[in-house]
């Protein structure tokens with residue numbers, strides 16, 4: 478389902494300079510007289526309240542620890558619009574007492590909005606400079622734990638569950654995920670989090686707009702429909718929330734972002750398959766054999782005659798090719814009728 482809202486208004490900021498220096502230098506009108514004065518001002522920013530993460534304070538925060546240029550390889554495009562962060566928090570329905578996993582806190586602008594909403598935050602940040610910066614910024618609160626790790630290599634269950642047990646003082650059984658994700662790891666993170674419906678009730682992510690549209694809205698009868706859509710719909714109910722204009726990020730990325738929410742299903746709500754692993758292996762085989770007859774692309778899983786019988790039972794021609802997702806039943810894959 479697509480909500481037609483779009484947060485396209487970007488906050489005011491100076492136009493970017495054409496050349497990219499190794500270290501960000503604030504434009505002349507925000508420079509102070511000495512390095513020490515600049516550092517002092519950064520300390521004030523470090524303790525800032527939500528709403529102050531605009532262009533100038535982001536530059537000051539990045540420079541405060543001798544930080545260099547934001548790293549493209551880490552998808553470091555920082556959010557400059559506090560309103561967008563508030564909308565992300567609202568999309569996840571974050572409230573007092575919630576425990577939230579945040580991936581990539583960066584300068585801590587979204588972290589501030591989460592803390593402001595009353596959540597306890599477990600933040601995983603790959604960049605050691607940013608992890609240190611966000612720790613400094615919220616040093617005095619016990620409602621934040623920052624781990625310097627790569628989320629794609631992090632064992633969420635063994636680290637997050639004990640934290641949740643310790644911090645969750647309400648009867649709530651599930652935590653939430655809210656993140657302005659680095660675009661380059663978004664598919665990997667989606668694959669990691671969606672099967673965790675026993676831990677998280679909702680996953681709200683800022684993704685590349687095109688990716689969010691594809692994940693939330695691909696129809697089974699379009700060429701855009703992929704195994705990842707089968708995966709997303711198997712484990713969750715996705716909803717496209719709103720588009721975020723690229724001018725809201727610093728540095729400005731090439732593409733717009735969008736917020737998508739995934740309401741995670743419990744295991745009892747998954748489609749009835751014998752084993753998700755063999756189900757997804759079949760889905761991948763079917764899609765890999767695009768334009769090949771299904772009875773051929775799936776013949777390593779079951780015999781051609783079994784596949785033909787299934788196709789016949791569901792009223793499809795036995796010569797059908799995989800042009801869009803199909804529901805099959807096959808005795809030796811552990812798949813049930815769906």
Ligand SMILES: C[S@@+](CC[C@H](N)C(=O)[O-])C[C@H]1O[C@@H](n2cnc3c(N)ncnc32)[C@H](O)[C@@H]1O
Pocket residue numbers: 551552553554555556557580581582583584585586587601602603604607626627628629657658659660662
């Ligand atoms: C798009 S920025 C978002 C920063 C901040 N949340 C904001 O809204 O401004 C992505 C952040 O994720 C961090 N990051 C990149 N790859 C990561 C990974 N594999 N694991 C954890 N953090 C990562 C980057 O260093 C960066 O701080």
